[in-house]
Amino acid sequence: MRAWPIAAAKYLGIALLAVPLLGFAAYSLRFGIRGFGVDLTQETYIYTPDGPFTNAAIFSHMVLGGLIMMLAPLQVIGRLRTNYPRVHRITGRAIVAASLIVALGGLSYIALRGTLAGPLMDAGFALYGGLMLWAAVQTLRFARAGEVDRHGSWALRLLVLVMGSLIYRLHYVIWYILTDGLWSNEQLDGPFDKIQYFAFYLPYLAALEVWIRRRGRHGARSSCAGSVR
Ligand code: HEM
Structure with a gap:
């Protein structure tokens, strides 16, 4: 009886996360593609006039970043992994390769x-x-070695890092709504901006580490219980 409100809350949560995720991924893809075809000198300081290598580096990172942001969350869906292992493997390799190019x-x-x-x-x-x-x-290394647990832990770390780019922007949206941009400026060197340089990924990685360790302990305890039986 109590299952459906939990399921409804879960799907609502996923929908609320999917909207900004798809919005930012589409923005990143479009920005990157335009950077390859259009001279954006007047639009953004990120474009380097007469800097083909710098432009290729930053705009390819935006295109592939947008793509992995949409693909990476699908890899953690258990049912997809079990029913379509080949798709999981191919998509996983593509995400790893794209992540290397993004970084x-x-x-x-x-x-x-x-x-x-x-x-x-x-x-x-x-x-x-x-x-x-x-x-x-x-x-990739632990997937190839067949070490499923360690592969899963690293895949989650990679997912958190991929999402970091979105989290960075979401922190700004929330902060500007709450404070009207206190301690932040256009040069991105206000006190809030400085905290942001690290705050969009380090606390989330730390929280994930705590979760992974707890899960490991519970797993170890239940396998001990299993061996006694
Ligand atoms: C999924 C991952 C990523 C996506 C989707 C992404 C997307 C973007 C976008 C759209 C911009 C343009 C700035 C804006 O309009 O906000 C940007 C800028 C930038 N990104 Fe990424 N990015 C990702 C990961 C990374 C990583 C891992 C690095 C670290 C090496 C990085 C370094 C940068 C830098 C240095 C800039 C220019 C910052 C500036 O001076 O304003 N990005 N990225």
């Missing part, structure tokens, strides 16, 4: 141009890119 594209842009706000923002985003590279490599 390397962002890191190349930081090395060549630097971020809008300078060294501290460079550091926050470079760490973000480095962690994405690491998580992508580990996800």
